[in-house]
Amino acid sequence: MKIAIIGYGKMGKLIDRLAPEYGFDVSLRLNRENNGNGQGFLEKNFEGVSVAIEFSTALAAPDNIERAARLGVNIVTGTTGWFGEIDRARKAAEQTGVGIVWGSNYSVGIQIFGQIVSQAARLMGTQEEYESWAWEIHHAAKKDAPSGTLLALVEKMEKANYNRRIDVNSNRAGQHPGTHEIGFDSGSDTITLRHVARNRECYARGALRAARWVVGKKGFFDFRDIFDQLK
Numbered sequence: 565m566k567i568a569i570i571g572y573g574k575m576g577k578l579i580d581r582l583a584p585e586y587g588f589d590v591s592l593r594l595n596r597e598n599n600g601n602g603q604g605f606l607e608k609n610f611e612g613v614s615v616a617i618e619f620s621t622a623l624a625a626p627d628n629i630e631r632a633a634r635l636g637v638n639i640v641t642g643t644t645g646w647f648g649e650i651d652r653a654r655k656a657a658e659q660t661g662v663g664i665v666w667g668s669n670y671s672v673g674i675q676i677f678g679q680i681v682s683q684a685a686r687l688m689g690t691q692e693e694y695e696s697w698a699w700e701i702h703h704a705a706k707k708d709a710p711s712g713t714l715l716a717l718v719e720k721m722e723k724a725n726y727n728r729r730i731d732v733n734s735n736r737a738g739q740h741p742g743t744h745e746i747g748f749d750s751g752s753d754t755i756t757l758r759h760v761a762r763n764r765e766c767y768a769r770g771a772l773r774a775a776r777w778v779v780g781k782k783g784f785f786d787f788r789d790i791f792d793q794l795k
Contacts, residue, residue, distance in 0.1 A: 565587055565588055565589065565614040565615070565776075566588070566589050566590075566591040566592075566613045566614055567583055567588040567589065567590050567591065567613065567615055567616065567617065567619055567775065568590075568591065568592035568593075568594065568609075568610060568611045568613045568615075568616040568632075568637065569590060569592070569593045569594065569595070569615070569616070569619075569626075570594045570599070570616050570617065570618040570619070570628050570632065571595070571619040571620030571621070571622055571624075571643070572593050572595035573595075573619065573620075573641065574596065574764060575619040575764060575767065575768060575771075576593070576595075576617075576619055578763055578764055578765065578768040579617055579619070579768045579772060580593065581783045582768055582769060586674045586772040586773065586775070586776055588775070588776075591612065591613060591618075592604075592609050592610065592613060592645060595617060596696075599639050602627060602628075602631055604613075604772075605628075605631040605632065605634075605635060605739060610632070610635050610637050612614065613637055613677050613722065614638065614779045615637065615638045615639065615640065615773050615775045615778060615779050616632050616637050616638070616639050616640070617639075617640045617641075617642070617771050617772070618639055618640065618641040618642070618643060619641075619642045619643055619771075620643050621643065621645075622643060622644065622646040622707065622708070623759075624643075625641060625643035625646045625648075626646055626649045626652045626653065627764065628641075629641055629652070629653045629656055629664065630652060630653075630656045631656030632658065632662075633660040633662045633664065634656075634657040634660060634661075635660065636660065636661075636662060636686070638662050638663040638664070638666075638778050638779060638780075638781065639662065639663075639664045639665070639777060639778075640666075640771050640775045641653070641664070641665070641666045641667075642666075642667060642670050642771050644668055644706070644708050644712055645707050645708040645710065647666075647712060648669070650666065652773045653666060653784065654784045657782070657783055657784040658784070661726070662782065662787065663778040663779075663780075663781035663782050663783055663784075663788045664693050664778075664784050664785065665774045665775075665777070665778050665785045665786075665787055665790065666707070666714060666784075666786065666787065667770075667774070667786065667787025667788065668711065668712025668713045668715075669711075669712070669716075669742075669767070669770075669787075670716060670766075670767045670768075670769075670770030670771045670774065670787060671715040671742075671759075671761060671766040671767055671770055671793070672766065672769070672770050672794075673759055674713060674744065674759055674761075674762075674766075675768060675770075675787075675788060676752045677717075677744070677757070677759040678717060679790070680757060681720055681721060681746050681757060682695050682721070682724045683724070683728035684719040684725070684746070684748070684755070684757060685720065685722075685724040685725075685746075686724040686726070687719035687727045688723060688755075688771065689724065689726045689727065689728075690724060690749075691750075693750045693751065694727075694748040694749060694750045694755075695728070695729070695731075695748070695749055695750075696721070696726070696729075696730050696731070696746070696747060696748050696749070697730065697731040697732070697745075697746070697747045697749075698710075698714055698717055698731070698732045698733075698744075698745070698746055698747075699714075699732075699734070699735075699744075699745045699747070700713070700714045700733075700735070700738055700742070700743060700745065701735040701736070701740050701742070701743050701746045702734075702735075702740055702741075702742050703733070703736070703737075703738060703739050703740050703741065703742075703753050704736050704737055704738060704739075704740075706792075707736040708734055710732055710733075710734045711742075711786050712732065712736065713742075714732065714742060714744055714783055714786065715732075717744060717746060718753060720733060721746070724754055733785070738769070739782065741761040741762065741764055742760075742761040743758065743759065743760045743761070743765050744758070745757065745758045745759075746758075751757065760768050770787070773794045773795070774787055774794065776794075776795070777790060777793060777794050
């Protein structure tokens, strides 16, 4: 299957390297040089492309998604910081009949971690002597803080009927690929749950699995919701 990569930074290059393992042949790579004003979104460039994976910038992502959708190309987007405009992507899927997968974090491990956090919050919800926190650290180039992933973990806790205050904090420094931590503390003990990404590969592999899943599908999908269907 042919795949297009939209955004050719560190993530794009990593996806390029790993794509053959997932049955993909990268036939198009769009970057600032050949797609500065969207000029790379030509029908001839996307001929035969089954799916595009988009890791660009928050400013460019909504336009990239809409342009690919108008060409009838299914999309997996992993760009963060633009989710206030998520309705544009949802509308693009509805109007063009393509399949779009979006997610704030494509790590398979973080999806399982989220299920663990949800169960822990359910158990701790009735233990009033415990207070809780949610914390993360990412590389300095990551602009959104707190990240969508941390906010999603807090949301899982709340949906699990943990209705007490959760102290939320973020750090941005260096080249750290990402750590997320959920903790519960009382006067007598502490429980800490932590997920540590060693590198960006976990995100690239999750995006490629999502790309393989969305080929031939129509609609707008959250990576968290389709995770259990991935192979």
